Amino acid sequence: MNESVNAEQSGSTDIHHTAVLAEQTSQIYAAVNNAIIATIINASILVFVLWPVIDHNILQIWLAAIFLISLVRGISAYLYNKTGPHLQKASLWYRRFLIGSLLASLVWGASSIWLFPVNDLARQVFLAFVIGGMAAGAVTSLSYMKLPIYFYLCSALIPLLIRFIYSETELGITMAFMIALYLLMMVIAASRTHSTFKSNILLHIESVERERYIAQKVEQLQSVVTAAPLVLWSNDKNGVFTLSEGSALEKMGLKPGQIVGQSVFEFYADYPEVTAAARRVLSGESFMTESEVSGRFFESHYTPHINGQGEILGCIGVAVDITERKLAEADLLEAKEQAEDANKAKSEFLSRMSHELRTPMNAVLGFGQLLEVDAKLNEKQQKYVERILSAGNHLLVLINDVLDLEQIERGRIQLFMEAVDSGEALQECVDLVQSLAEKHQIKVENQVTLNSIPTVWADKIRLKQVLLNLISNGIKYNREGGQVIVSCEDTGEGMLRINICDTGPGIPEKNIADLFEPFSRLGAEKSGVEGTGIGLTICQHLAKLMDGEVGVETTLGEGSRFWAEFRQARYLQPEGLPRGQGV
Ligand code: ADP
Numbered sequence: 001m002n003e004s005v006n007a008e009q010s011g012s013t014d015i016h017h018t019a020v021l022a023e024q025t026s027q028i029y030a031a032v033n034n035a036i037i038a039t040i041i042n043a044s045i046l047v048f049v050l051w052p053v054i055d056h057n058i059l060q061i062w063l064a065a066i067f068l069i070s071l072v073r074g075i076s077a078y079l080y081n082k083t084g085p086h087l088q089k090a091s092l093w094y095r096r097f098l099i100g101s102l103l104a105s106l107v108w109g110a111s112s113i114w115l116f117p118v119n120d121l122a123r124q125v126f127l128a129f130v131i132g133g134m135a136a137g138a139v140t141s142l143s144y145m146k147l148p149i150y151f152y153l154c155s156a157l158i159p160l161l162i163r164f165i166y167s168e169t170e171l172g173i174t175m176a177f178m179i180a181l182y183l184l185m186m187v188i189a190a191s192r193t194h195s196t197f198k199s200n201i202l203l204h205i206e207s208v209e210r211e212r213y214i215a216q217k218v219e220q221l222q223s224v225v226t227a228a229p230l231v232l233w234s235n236d237k238n239g240v241f242t243l244s245e246g247s248a249l250e251k252m253g254l255k256p257g258q259i260v261g262q263s264v265f266e267f268y269a270d271y272p273e274v275t276a277a278a279r280r281v282l283s284g285e286s287f288m289t290e291s292e293v294s295g296r297f298f299e300s301h302y303t304p305h306i307n308g309q310g311e312i313l314g315c316i317g318v319a320v321d322i323t324e325r326k327l328a329e330a331d332l333l334e335a336k337e338q339a340e341d342a343n344k345a346k347s348e349f350l351s352r353m354s355h356e357l358r359t360p361m362n363a364v365l366g367f368g369q370l371l372e373v374d375a376k377l378n379e380k381q382q383k384y385v386e387r388i389l390s391a392g393n394h395l396l397v398l399i400n401d402v403l404d405l406e407q408i409e410r411g412r413i414q415l416f417m418e419a420v421d422s423g424e425a426l427q428e429c430v431d432l433v434q435s436l437a438e439k440h441q442i443k444v445e446n447q448v449t450l451n452s453i454p455t456v457w458a459d460k461i462r463l464k465q466v467l468l469n470l471i472s473n474g475i476k477y478n479r480e481g482g483q484v485i486v487s488c489e490d491t492g493e494g495m496l497r498i499n500i501c502d503t504g505p506g507i508p509e510k511n512i513a514d515l516f517e518p519f520s521r522l523g524a525e526k527s528g529v530e531g532t533g534i535g536l537t538i539c540q541h542l543a544k545l546m547d548g549e550v551g552v553e554t555t556l557g558e559g560s561r562f563w564a565e566f567r568q569a570r571y572l573q574p575e576g577l578p579r580g581q582g583v
Pocket of ligand 1 (some may be wrong): 239338362469473474477502504506507515520521522524525531532533534535536537560562
């Protein structure tokens with residue numbers, strides 16, 4: 001009973017204990033029928049032999065008890081076998097078996113007390129023979145569990161032993177001694193049988209568990225292999241397919257296993273790249289290749305199968321259907337080529353148009369300027385000329401900007417990098433924007449004192465172009481009576497940052513991303529401020545070409561701080577660009 005209770009109580013090893021108990025119970029029940037038959041036959045023979053010397057009532061009651069217990073045990077065994085696997089209820093069935101077995105043991109023990117033929121030595125020996133035989137049989141059928149077998153041996157043999165001692169004859173004492181010895185032998189045999197049975201059961205459970213584990217793994221692998229959108233195959237050393245699985249097979253028009261037994265060289269005779277790959281892998285090479293089979297593209301990984309002695313036994317391979325990817329790549333390539341062509345056409349058009357426009361534009365402006373100084377024009381005509389000149393200048397700026405941008409984008413721009421005195425360049429820019437500043441009533445304050453800031457590595461003209469654009473933007477997009485402050489700072493990373501702060505309206509957060517996009521004016525066109533929307537794009541490109549950067553920080557309603565960073569010339573490595581190098 002303890003065994004079953006323990007099995008139910010134990011913690012982490014519960015499942016294992018339950019499995020062992022279930023197996024023990026099943027073995028014990030398997031032996032029940034034979035034990036019942038042996039019990040009934042032996043009991044009947046015993047009653048028959050003792051019939052002349054023992055009270056018939058006692059014999060009948062004893063035999064009836066044997067029959068009754070055997071019947072109950074038989075029914076119990078029948079029900080056990082009928083209800084199927086009993087893993088969870090093993091303990092309950094074990095308890096049921098135990099009750100039947102203990103009762104049977106007690107009835108056999110009772111035989112030594114009530115069926116002992118006191119004055120008949122021969123029948124005493126017969127009784128001892130029968131009980132001993134039953135005990136020997138019990139060792140094989142009950143030793144799966146310790147409690148039933150030990151209880152059976154003790155309850156069957158100890159009363160007999162006591163009976164012989166009480167017979168007080170010399171032979172009786174000798175018999176008692178023999179029975180005691182026999183009991184001891186049986187207990188030892190039962191103990192050994194029990195350990196053998198138990199280790200067999202453990203081995204059996206382990207092997208069942210292992211088999212189940214292997215079966216599970218095989219099933220998993222099988223489902224992966226059949227469901228994977230791949231083709232998996234193996235060939236022997238002659239190129240004969242030994243495996244061909246995977247759901248992508250149907251894209252080749254094949255069924256799993258269909259080509260097993262066929263030679264790759266014959267089956268794919270029309271696909272020279274496949275047979276060439278098979279030859280390569282069977283010569284010991286691992287590689288990946290792309291091939292077209294049945295109108296679809298596959299990326300195939302070939303690996304030779306080499307044993308410990310270095311012999312090539314065959315090969316294994318995995319192929320992935322990459323048709324969709326290939327088609328997408330082809331589409332992408334086509335789209336890229338089209339975009340490049342379109343871009344090239346656009347650039348060529350812009351370039352040609354700009355050149356074509358510049359010449360007549362210069363003529364318009366030239367004649368406009370001549371008219372401007374012509375004293376014969378009345379006031380109205382003077383105004384018209386001013387309008388012509390202003391619109392013409394704007395158009396020329398636009399044309400120049402477009403041409404500039406186009407040249408930058410096509411990488412046609414020539415830079416002459418040198419150490420540039422940034423303080424001087426900055427002052428020149430501030431001087432140049434003075435008339436614009438006066439026109440807009442903006443005060444431009446240059447906080448940089450000449451010679452106080454380091455030289456930068458840049459193309460002087462392009463550096464000034466960037467700074468001019470940022471400062472004039474600060475003036476254009478400002479409020480009346482506002483100011484623009486120009487300052488410098490060392491970023492500590494070998495760069496010099498030039499800040500252009502204005503007191504304008506600032507830029508809404510959502511517009512910042514478009515700021516450096518070509519032709520984006522962010523609504524400035526509505527306010528009548530002249531511009532092309534290309535200036536910042538050109539600034540950013542130029543700064544980058546000079547290994548610098550431009551950026552902005554802005555607060556709505558307060559103003560913006562545009563900055564341009566350039567590499568300080570003194571931090572350049574000796575292998576840095578030499579003075580005057582074109583880029
Ligand atoms: P443009 O000045 O010719 O329009 P830019 O590329 O220099 O072209 O500037 C693009 C847009 O960015 C401008 O139209 C304006 O809306 C905005 N912008 C540029 N600088 C400032 C500034 N300092 N403050 C506010 N808005 C600005």
